[in-house]
Amino acid sequence: MKRTVSATASAWIRSRDKLWSEWFEVLHTRPRHLRIAQAQKYIEHYRALASDLSTARRLMPRSATTAALESVYAAAHAAIDRSSRQTRSGWRALFRLKMPAAMSALRPTVLWIALLFVLSAGAGLWLITQYPDLIGLIASNAMIDKVEHGQLWTEGLFNVVPSSLASVQILSNNIAVSLAAFCAGVFFGLGAFYIIALNGLMLGALFAFTHQHGLDGELLKFVLAHGPVEISVMCIAAAAGTALGESLIRPDAATRRESFQRAAARLGPVLVACALLLVVCGFIEGFISPNPGISLPVRAAVGWGYWLLMLVFLRGGLSRATLDTPPGAKT
Amino acid sequence: MHIAGLTGVELTLPIAGPGTRSYAFIIDWHIRVLLALAWLAVVWLLFAGMDLLGVGRGWRSPFAVLGVWPAVLIYMLYHPLLELLMHGRTPGKRTAGVRLVTRSGGVPGTAAILTRNIFRLLDSMPFLYLVGLSSCMISAQRLRIGDMAAGTVLVLETAASAHNLARLPALLAQTGLDPGVLDLLNELLERWRSLSVEHRDALARTLLARVNPALSAAALSALGDADLYQRLRSLLPAAA
Numbered sequence: 001m002k003r004t005v006s007a008t009a010s011a012w013i014r015s016r017d018k019l020w021s022e023w024f025e026v027l028h029t030r031p032r033h034l035r036i037a038q039a040q041k042y043i044e045h046y047r048a049l050a051s052d053l054s055t056a057r058r059l060m061p062r063s064a065t066t067a068a069l070e071s072v073y074a075a076a077h078a079a080i081d082r083s084s085r086q087t088r089s090g091w092r093a094l095f096r097l098k099m100p101a102a103m104s105a106l107r108p109t110v111l112w113i114a115l116l117f118v119l120s121a122g123a124g125l126w127l128i129t130q131y132p133d134l135i136g137l138i139a140s141n142a143m144i145d146k147v148e149h150g151q152l153w154t155e156g157l158f159n160v161v162p163s164s165l166a167s168v169q170i171l172s173n174n175i176a177v178s179l180a181a182f183c184a185g186v187f188f189g190l191g192a193f194y195i196i197a198l199n200g201l202m203l204g205a206l207f208a209f210t211h212q213h214g215l216d217g218e219l220l221k222f223v224l225a226h227g228p229v230e231i232s233v234m235c236i237a238a239a240a241g242t243a244l245g246e247s248l249i250r251p252d253a254a255t256r257r258e259s260f261q262r263a264a265a266r267l268g269p270v271l272v273a274c275a276l277l278l279v280v281c282g283f284i285e286g287f288i289s290p291n292p293g294i295s296l297p298v299r300a301a302v303g304w305g306y307w308l309l310m311l312v313f314l315r316g317g318l319s320r321a322t323l324d325t326p327p328g329a330k331t
Numbered sequence: 332m333h334i335a336g337l338t339g340v341e342l343t344l345p346i347a348g349p350g351t352r353s354y355a356f357i358i359d360w361h362i363r364v365l366l367a368l369a370w371l372a373v374v375w376l377l378f379a380g381m382d383l384l385g386v387g388r389g390w391r392s393p394f395a396v397l398g399v400w401p402a403v404l405i406y407m408l409y410h411p412l413l414e415l416l417m418h419g420r421t422p423g424k425r426t427a428g429v430r431l432v433t434r435s436g437g438v439p440g441t442a443a444i445l446t447r448n449i450f451r452l453l454d455s456m457p458f459l460y461l462v463g464l465s466s467c468m469i470s471a472q473r474l475r476i477g478d479m480a481a482g483t484v485l486v487l488e489t490a491a492s493a494h495n496l497a498r499l500p501a502l503l504a505q506t507g508l509d510p511g512v513l514d515l516l517n518e519l520l521e522r523w524r525s526l527s528v529e530h531r532d533a534l535a536r537t538l539l540a541r542v543n544p545a546l547s548a549a550a551l552s553a554l555g556d557a558d559l560y561q562r563l564r565s566l567l568p569a570a571a
Binding site: 006007009010013014015016017020021023024046047050051053054060063064065067068069070071072073074077078079080081082083166168169172176179180182183184186257260261264265268271 | 450
């Protein structure tokens with residue numbers, strides 16, 4: 001019986017000579033470079049490969065031939081089962097459909113997180129007003145020293161480095177903080193709460209401290225142009241993190257892992273939007289905020305104007321306006 | 332990991348454990364640290380040459396902005412960029428023989444790779460990837476949190492290639508051996524040096540007796556280690 005199986009296997013393998021040589025040629029071609037007819041041929045080869053693997057598993061389960069077929073089948077499968085390239089339509093769907101949908105679902109959480117931020121800022125303001133010595137827990141000695149000498153720590157910051165380079169540094173730092181607020185949400189949302197509460201507390205405390213030295217107006221002037229969007233984006237990222245935590249507390253799929261994965265995929269576009277908004281914020285913080293020549297009303301107009309633009313963008317309004325236009329049409 | 336293939340024939344992908352994962356990571360870590368340090372060294376030399384090292388202090392000095400921050404970016408973007416460009420592989424993963432696939436066995440897309448890498452912030456906490464490693468050890472599919480979020484799995488890449496498969500039918504036709512014997516023969520010759528003389532000779536005699544039943548036990552036991560090796564080699568065509 002064993003000999004019969006072996007002879008059958010031998011005969012079967014010999015009969016595959018031409019086909020397997022063809023595979024060797026076809027499977028070495030990069031799938032992205034195939035023309036339609038070649039891609040169809042590739043699929044046919046994949047089907048034949050599956051059939052051969054099935055036969056090999058039956059005839060010689062633990063053989064090197066079966067292992068080689070498994071390996072080739074896995075490679076062919078990976079070549080076929082891949083997502084399409086992120087084309088223009090992919091980006092359009094991301095900004096027009098996925099991001100607004102995720103933001104819409106996230107709106108109540110964003111409002112709760114914003115409330116937490118405001119309450120924390122209030123707490124920080126009250127704390128430093130009542131106990132001024134506690135500022136040492138929040139600000140560095142260099143910052144305290146500078147404010148006590150009547151200067152904001154932001155002054156002279158951009159004298160050495162060009163604004164463009166400083167902007168890149170600021171925006172990468174802000175993006176990292178927002179990503180951290182998102183990721184920290186894995187701890188059932190508590191990590192996101194912590195980051196928001198800490199940032200709110202620090203902002204309130206710094207305003208109280210600068211107020212004690214008559215510099216609160218200067219600080220407001222500095223943050224006005226970039227602050228509204230920067231703080232809003234941080235709240236949005238933390239809300240996304242909270243939603244991630246909620247997916248673990250109240251799974252909406254068969255398993256918590258699946259629910260977590262779905263939530264991460266759903267919230268991904270929100271993070272992309274946050275990163276884009278922070279890029280512009282970084283440039284505002286690098287070019288406009290430290291420039292003493294720009295007046296308060298202009299800063300307020302930039303800050304709140306950009307904030308309104310952010311609202312339109314997050315609702316998918318901007319992409320609708322730009323992407324609905326057919327190519328070649330006059331706007 | 333068993334996945335339903337697109338044709339209905341199941342696909343088997345062996346999952347990489349924490350050891351292989353750590354091995355790949357350590358290689359990649361060395362590469363990215365070296366790249367970042369190389370960048371720092373180049374900028375330092377340029378600044379030293381132009382006598383600019385003393386200009387400014389802290390994280391916003393020209394050296395920090397042009398030297399340190401790009402080096403940090405190289406370090407941080409190494410994984411996402413290479414995983415995207417190399418379809419789920421990095422030089423470290425390639426050396427360790429692993430690759431990244433989706434739960435359906437396909438190549439992960441941009442969103443999955445970015446999500447996976449964003450969660451490095453969490454997996455690397457509090458130090459030495461403790462969270463990620465713990466998660467790998469606990470989960471059945473050896474996943475770190477980033478993999479769970481992105482729906483990716485790290486699998487072992489088997490060495491068997493399409494090339495071996497393509498030449499197999501011709502090899503069987505030339506040698507007249509059955510596939511099982513050919514497997515044993517290849518494996519024995521491959522491991523010849525790593526086996527003790529006593530064991531490899533015993534295995535070679537058993538195999539030769541199976542290939543050629545006419546060979547008597549006395550004739551086989553008269554063959555020395557080198558003769559046995561030659562006999563086994565002669566069963567395969569010269570080019571094999």
